[in-house]
Amino acid sequence: MNEKRNIKLWVKNLKKYYPTIENPLKKLIKGQEYVKAVDDISFEIKKGEVFGLVGESGSGKTTVGENLLMLQKPTEGQLYYEINEEIKKEILEAEKNGNKEKINKLNKKHSLRKRKNLRKLRKDIQMIFQDPSAALNPSMTVFESILHPAKIHKIGDTKEERKQKVYNMMEEVGLTPVERFKDKYPRDLSGGERQRVIIARAMILEPTFLVADEPVAMLDMSIRSKILNLLMKLKEEFGLTILFITHDLATAKLICNRIGIMYLGKIMELGKTKEIFENPKHPYTKSLMRAIPRADPRERERDKNLPEGEIPDPIDMPQGCRYHPRCLEATSKCGWGPRDLKEHIENNLLKIYDEEEIEEMEFNFKEDKENNKLEIHDKKEICNYLEKKKKEDTPLMNAIKETNKNQNKLTIKFKKPKEPKRKETETRAACFYN
Amino acid sequence: MNTEQETGEKPNISIKNLDITYNYENDSEEVKAARDINLDIKNGEIVSLVGESGSGKSTIGSSILNLLPKDTLTRGKIQLDGKNLLELPENDIREIRGKDISKIFQDPMGRLNPLMTVEQHFIELLNEHTDFGKEKAIEKSIDALNDVGIPPNRFEDYPHEFSGGMRQRIMIALALVLNPRILIADEATTSLDVVVQSQILNLLRDVTEKYNTSILNITHNLGVVAEISDRVVVLYGGKVVEKGSAEEIFHKPKHPYTKGLINSVIGLDTEELEWVEGTPPDLVNPPSGCPFHPRCPQVMEKCKKQFPEQTGFNDSHKTWCHLYES
Numbered sequence: 001m002n003e004k005r006n007i008k009l010w011v012k013n014l015k016k017y018y019p020t021i022e023n024p025l026k027k028l029i030k031g032q033e034y035v036k037a038v039d040d041i042s043f044e045i046k047k048g049e050v051f052g053l054v055g056e057s058g059s060g061k062t063t064v065g066e067n068l069l070m071l072q073k074p075t076e077g078q079l080y081y082e083i084n085e086e087i088k089k090e091i092l093e094a095e096k097n098g099n100k101e102k103i104n105k106l107n108k109k110h111s112l113r114k115r116k117n118l119r120k121l122r123k124d125i126q127m128i129f130q131d132p133s134a135a136l137n138p139s140m141t142v143f144e145s146i147l148h149p150a151k152i153h154k155i156g157d158t159k160e161e162r163k164q165k166v167y168n169m170m171e172e173v174g175l176t177p178v179e180r181f182k183d184k185y186p187r188d189l190s191g192g193e194r195q196r197v198i199i200a201r202a203m204i205l206e207p208t209f210l211v212a213d214e215p216v217a218m219l220d221m222s223i224r225s226k227i228l229n230l231l232m233k234l235k236e237e238f239g240l241t242i243l244f245i246t247h248d249l250a251t252a253k254l255i256c257n258r259i260g261i262m263y264l265g266k267i268m269e270l271g272k273t274k275e276i277f278e279n280p281k282h283p284y285t286k287s288l289m290r291a292i293p294r295a296d297p298r299e300r301e302r303d304k305n306l307p308e309g310e311i312p313d314p315i316d317m318p319q320g321c322r323y324h325p326r327c328l329e330a331t332s333k334c335g336w337g338p339r340d341l342k343e344h345i346e347n348n349l350l351k352i353y354d355e356e357e358i359e360e361m362e363f364n365f366k367e368d369k370e371n372n373k374l375e376i377h378d379k380k381e382i383c384n385y386l387e388k389k390k391k392e393d394t395p396l397m398n399a400i401k402e403t404n405k406n407q408n409k410l411t412i413k414f415k416k417p418k419e420p421k422r423k424e425t426e427t428r429a430a431c432f433y434n
Numbered sequence: 435m436n437t438e439q440e441t442g443e444k445p446n447i448s449i450k451n452l453d454i455t456y457n458y459e460n461d462s463e464e465v466k467a468a469r470d471i472n473l474d475i476k477n478g479e480i481v482s483l484v485g486e487s488g489s490g491k492s493t494i495g496s497s498i499l500n501l502l503p504k505d506t507l508t509r510g511k512i513q514l515d516g517k518n519l520l521e522l523p524e525n526d527i528r529e530i531r532g533k534d535i536s537k538i539f540q541d542p543m544g545r546l547n548p549l550m551t552v553e554q555h556f557i558e559l560l561n562e563h564t565d566f567g568k569e570k571a572i573e574k575s576i577d578a579l580n581d582v583g584i585p586p587n588r589f590e591d592y593p594h595e596f597s598g599g600m601r602q603r604i605m606i607a608l609a610l611v612l613n614p615r616i617l618i619a620d621e622a623t624t625s626l627d628v629v630v631q632s633q634i635l636n637l638l639r640d641v642t643e644k645y646n647t648s649i650l651n652i653t654h655n656l657g658v659v660a661e662i663s664d665r666v667v668v669l670y671g672g673k674v675v676e677k678g679s680a681e682e683i684f685h686k687p688k689h690p691y692t693k694g695l696i697n698s699v700i701g702l703d704t705e706e707l708e709w710v711e712g713t714p715p716d717l718v719n720p721p722s723g724c725p726f727h728p729r730c731p732q733v734m735e736k737c738k739k740q741f742p743e744q745t746g747f748n749d750s751h752k753t754w755c756h757l758y759e760s
């Protein structure tokens with residue numbers, strides 16, 4: 001293999017949108033909507049490193065893994081396999097100059113969206129799927145499941161040799177005594193035993209690239225440590241590259257060289273593991289760090305200061321910084337708009353009026369997304385409330401650009417929302433203040 | 435052996451001398467997955483069941499709802515309201531399932547029906563156990579989903595359209611929608627980020643307070659165990675080897691296996707991986723005497739021959755290890 005190809009994978013502006021299935025009428029009115037599972041993310045995995053993806057449940061981590069293997073076709077963006085800084089520069093340059101011919105040529109050579117390159121990746125890569133029961137063939141025994149890929153890829157010269165390899169692998173992952181486990185079917189295994197079959201099945205092919213999606217979530221602490229140790233050994237000895245997807249931040253801290261923190265389809269922060277843990281920059285990262293459960297009941301009552309509000313909807317993303325409605329450090333610049341104000345009014349008026357009255361008021365809101373303004377009709381109570389509230393120094397109120405009162409109509413216009421970007425080389429976190 | 439004498443109020447559910455053997459009298463080898471298990475859960479109490487992968491945790495959880503495969507032998511008692519659940523006819527158990535006792539399964543994808551939307555899952559469950567009209571059923575379901583952070587506009591989506599953690603949260607919502615008296619949570623929060631996990635743990639604690647629900651919490655995540663449990667039961671090779679309050683198990687573990695387990699926790703200050711040496715026990719031919727003896731750093735001669743008697747340190751903290759026998 002080319003030693004200088006030190007970038008194992010470059011994910012560039014990857015997007016994956018899933019169309020929602022709506023009834024035709026709704027579609028006609030609102031247009032086709034999408035779950036923006038992955039919404040323009042870029043990162044690279046260096047050869048021989050463990051790159052961690054952590055973050056919110058539903059933020060698109062598994063989708064990234066699936067796109068990488070082209071199990072799902074990206075909506076937009078590119079994935080380049082085994083390149084180096086020079087090739088990367090060439091691609092960026094060609095893109096800047098709008099040199100389509102050059103881009104096509106480079107894509108043909110390096111992009112995973114080209115069949116030839118994908119075939120090469122598929123030879124090198126193995127995937128450990130998040131849901132072990134869905135990933136195993138129910139009609140194959142443990143032995144057959146692990147042997148199957150070894151046979152296809154012609155690992156080992158003789159039948160006997162292959163068998164021995166399967167047995168060794170089973171020992172490594174603790175499926176022992178081997179004679180007891182080899183003829184069992186997935187339904188007769190515990191959750192963690194199934195997960196270990198999948199690990200063994202992936203590792204027997206001695207991949208150079210491993211995508212491991214929550215690979216040890218169902219293992220007890222002791223077996224977990226042992227298997228992580230095995231992965232680290234393979235990394236040290238054979239330069240195995242790993243994309244490690246996990247919710248377990250302590251494990252990520254221990255084994256990842258770099259990590260990316262995802263939230264609602266975006267990478268919010270990316271950097272060296274050590275730096276992120278010592279000095280997290282993005283407010284979401286900080287919230288995650290505070291919420292890590294501690295294996296000590298005496299720490300139970302500590303203040304975790306969880307982010308506020310509900311998990312937003314990936315179909316109808318918040319504007320500006322997508323984290324702003326829940327962010328504990330947000331300021332007026334972070335993307336506040338009509339929806340936030342409407343929600344604020346509803347939540348706060350609830351304390352003054354009863355629910356039925358509020359429901360009536362709801363009809364008097366008009367959200368104008370395009371112009372980032374909210375119109376409120378008729379309701380004196382709301383107007384009065386806002387008059388008072390506006391004097392307060394809160395990010396939401398400070399984000400208001402102008403207010404117009406016209407008879408019974410109040411129009412509130414917000415500053416134009418901007419989304420903070422994480423520039424690959426300059427900033428670590430996608431946040432206006434870091 | 436000894437049935438435990440819990441002090442104080444009457445337990446909500448009580449497991450007594452439970453033995454579970456897979457492949458009982460069929461052609462495959464018998465697997466002794468649980469042996470002589472005693473376990474009580476009081477009203478509103480959260481008890482965590484921890485132990486090695488393959489040590490019998492899910493087996494015990496499934497036995498409570500009679501969900502084990504046909505040729506499985508269950509012996510002993512699982513008592514609820516003076517009835518032994520192990521002896522109830524399937525019809526009665528079906529009544530209880532999902533309503534009085536509900537379970538969050540370890541593998542959401544294997545349990546959710548791929549051909550049914552989330553809405554259909556809820557409607558089916560609510561139709562079976564309640565006489566809510568459609569409107570009320572939908573309202574209830576949306577509330578339950580809201581509690582676990584799934585937005586209402588995903589209500590008509592199919593399981594494969596959700597992330598792993600979202601499916602898990604749908605299972606949690608399904609398990610909670612009828613305010614069960616007993617909840618069996620089998621690895622219920624493994625696929626959740628720590629923020630959502632915290633919120634779900636708060637939700638579970640609220641449920642124990644509001645509805646007096648008892649929770650059997652099965653998990654490998656010792657952080658979660660420490661955060662939420664009133665008491666902890668440690669299983670090794672199908673046997674209970676130690677039980678105690680969360681404080682006792684984490685700060686004064688007695689059994690060598692418990693010590694090894696706690697020692698292998700990967701925390702933020704971990705610099706090197708540690709584990710319990712040796713391999714998991716063979717449950718077809720369980721080790722003689724103490725099941726941990728082949729791996730125990732403090733093994734003695736008698737450990738190989740005899741299963742240790744219970745040693746009680748106080749009302750709650752007990753272990754089964756020869757080191758502590760007087």
Ligand SMILES: Nc1ncnc2c1ncn2[C@@H]1O[C@H](COP(=O)(O)OP(=O)(O)OP(=O)(O)O)[C@@H](O)[C@H]1O
Nearest residue numbers: 018037057058059060061062063595596597598599
């Ligand atoms: N086939 C699909 N059709 C429609 N939506 C999908 C599909 N697969 C995933 N999604 C949606 O895409 C988003 C991201 O899902 P993904 O599985 O990548 O999340 P994740 O980060 O792996 O989460 P978790 O940690 O919970 O596993 C979710 O909102 C999910 O519902």
Ligand SMILES: Nc1ncnc2c1ncn2[C@@H]1O[C@H](COP(=O)(O)OP(=O)(O)OP(=O)(O)O)[C@@H](O)[C@H]1O
Nearest residue numbers: 188190191192193456467487488489490491492493
């Ligand atoms: N249907 C079955 N037939 C035979 N053996 C089984 C069956 N189901 C489980 N077993 C075995 O019984 C033992 C206990 O399994 P169980 O699923 O209870 O473990 P567990 O403690 O939940 O483990 P995990 O943490 O990995 O989920 C395991 O060794 C498993 O292989």
Ligand code: SF4
Nearest residue numbers: 724727730737755756
């Ligand atoms: S009984 Fe013996 S073998 Fe078992 S844990 Fe105690 S000391 Fe170790």
Ligand SMILES: [Mg+2]
Nearest residue numbers: 062130597598
């Ligand atoms: Mg996932």
Ligand SMILES: [Mg+2]
Nearest residue numbers: 190191492540
């Ligand atoms: Mg289990």
